[in-house]
Amino acid sequence: MSRRSMIEEALAAGPTEPTAVPQDAPRGEPRTTFTSKRLDGFGESARMVKKPSIRLKPSECSIWPGNARDYALLSEVRLRTLIDSIQAENGNRIPVVVRRTPKAERPYELIIGTRRHWAVSWLNANHYPDIELVAIIEDIDDEAAFRLADIENREREDISDLERGLNYKAAVNAYYDGVQRKMAERLKVSTSNLARYIGLTEIPQSIVSAFNSPMDLHVRYGDKLLPLIRNPANLAKMEEAAAHIASEQSFRQSGDEEPISGAEVVARLVKATSIFSRGRSQKIMIEAGGARIGQVDQDRGRGLTLTLTPNDLSTDEILDALRPLIENARIKKAGR
Template identity: 75%
Template structure:
């Protein structure tokens, strides 16, 4: 059974009550495995979700800020397959989870189901106003809501590792007194894996912008980048390289060229940080605060200048190049 089917089945129904059996001698408890931890989490989700369903309009719900998914980043393209599924079934098969907000601007707050909420909101605004959101009302505190949302979100492939890391960092401070081991035990995640996710939040936005999409920045990339980022001198080199890569990503996007993949971005950032003196070096060319190209310098003191298309005039580009040329000292002295 696929992971998507597994979460669907877990959320659709709770396990049957256990039948009494004759007492047996207690055996040593087996060591918990990743699979057993995940199934325990699914079982907890199923028990918490055993509630009658209601139907409501997406406009009746505010969005809980504690969920990992950034609602503002959802688009028709990202949610297209779910839109088609909901349209075919005339509603969401797996209910969302809401809680009442007596003092809120809207009667409910959505805890789980941001994609389903977005999809039905989109359908309501695009010729299908009668489709409603199937929901379960549950009285959850923030910590329980976080754990329940995490069970579902870990099975979704369209939440970036960075979003998870940011969500986990907020949760460990908000619900577990800053103690990662306590949170790891509650959400059935290894301490090392939790630390790796949270580590991604140390990556500065300058470096994140070098990736074509936050989805391209993965935990395994953070393992390679963070030891260098934590060294100020190397971090500065990486940020300089990241600005160049980001400008190149923008240029490729404007020309409908394929973006630079995440692994290649990481390789270039590491190379920039670990480049030995005397070998090829790069410098960003900026004009009016915008990167318009780069200069490659090698140990033979030869220069290669690459310029990106821009709206600047020839005089403005030359003005940006002049200080570089004047300080380069590459002109031969008169004999």
């Protein structure tokens, strides 16, 4: 479904009845449809869609650095379908969003539509110089631009959870005084879910490199890896395992073989932490909303011992923080 049709659907339908949430959705997340959850944000987008559009060259736009998408990772292969669509229609059907930058080197700054901008740029450089970028102009500040870009990015399947996490981490410090709860209220998401995305940024590159692509590092995998990574002894074992996995990924790629899946990478990294740790107790910090709220003592003989410190978090938020630790204990038991 196109962005425009989703906006029209949201405006026409209004709030909808709650529907079931996917099984991997965190507890405490409102049981509503995508449409009703994003209705307020789409109101802003719908207002812009109705504005008159202009045509400009991609070279007239700089790329706003506050968007989650990494422009350098875009490629012809990744955007082939979009390129073909824009070529067939002689332009992008859904406008991008820009704002004026009168004192900058280029007259416009692209807020929303990074993929469309890249695709038109590629077409201009490859035999279609007359295709222009359809855009609408908005006069908005960085915080509003971030929220609008976030609404669009949540519709896209080709933006990684890690890219979102890095974007959220930068935004919470830039626009919300480092307070995740304040940012969650503005984005209309749960604090715990926001913390899960930001938590991905704690995974070092030495571990990320084990995945065939950053697209394979889902936020649910962060739930399993982060409690282990925060233990220095575990981190060293995981980094050693990750180096072997990364080498195997490269070998498979050179032989045109199927890469190691994200789920298998996680299972192998987790298994690596259990080697040579029989009978030893591990202490793992419990974090929620960016703050430490307790500690877990993990012993193979006695199981898990939880110690919680006084805090202002809700029961659901505390349970969200505990869930990945319990899941990791189950994984280790199954792997013995």
